[in-house]
Amino acid sequence: MHELGLARSIAGIAQENAKGRPLKEVRVAIGPLACVERGALEFCWGLVTESTGIAGVGLRFLDADGDTFVVRELEFMEEA
């Protein structure tokens, strides 16, 4: 349900916290009771980030408990 809105929210959190540094991957922890469909969220992530500053950044799901639904970690690109 409304994974598009959720993807946009995740993108907002990632961009805010990355503060312009190039991101490699965003890791989101999702519990079985969070009511989030991973496939749909992944699909929406591509749409939402396309042609933004975080286009191409990966989205990875981590298993969590209960209704957990948090942006757990951000991984940055290796500094050149």
Added chain:
Amino acid sequence: MCGTCGCADPANEVSMTNPETGVKTLLKNGVDHGHGHKHDHDHDDHHHEGDDVPHMHGPGGEIISLEAAVLGKNDKIAAQNRGWFQGRGVIALNIVSSPGAGKTTLLESTIRQMKDEVEITVVEGDQMTANDAERIQQAGARALQINTGAGCHLEADMIAAAARSLDPQPGSIMMIENVGNLVCPAMFDLGEKMKIAVISTTEGEDKPIKYPHMFRAVEWVVINKMDLAPHVDFDEETCRKNILQVNPGAKILCLSARTGEGMDEWCAALGALQA
């Protein structure tokens, strides 16, 4: 996936209408949906010094740990609403159901029955029309209509605006009729004291096990349209068993908002919330 939800549609408008005056206020012009858009000014989760963020170095680049709730912005406004309601001694109830289970009819009957006892105000959430708020007003209560446009649920910021505008009296009950939908409203805390699900005998006994997230999120379940039970072969025992299977602590009330059967027990339960 919710095919009808337009919550991320930048063109989606959310409005609030007072059925008494006809005045319509735009709550969202479609640019900001409230899901943590980066141009919002009222959130405090900016980290101004980078040094306080736990970080480590993996085989790739640096990894920082965030634990940022995806619905954090809604949850924060909901917590503010909860404080606002508690501070005023207002009991806010978030009523959820599939479309047509009888939420508005139940509210109309409740208002008629409890009018002299307690003030009831109502926030109506529907995608379109102010019909439900007009029905509530005719039943004798103050109401506001929120139209979510393509959005399929109410969010905490809409309730913040509606509550301030309705200005409910201390000791009153504020009923929030959510958009008819058993999926998305389960995720969005509005700051209510509790969620109450309404199901009707015509929907079949298995709604609670088909939509377990919602039935787990509520404290009470009202089984409405009991007057129709014999006509649709509704099996009350099976329905109760299904509700308790997903939510063993749920309080179950059987009634007919049309005939008034069971309404006394429901009104007494509402009255007891204020004690």
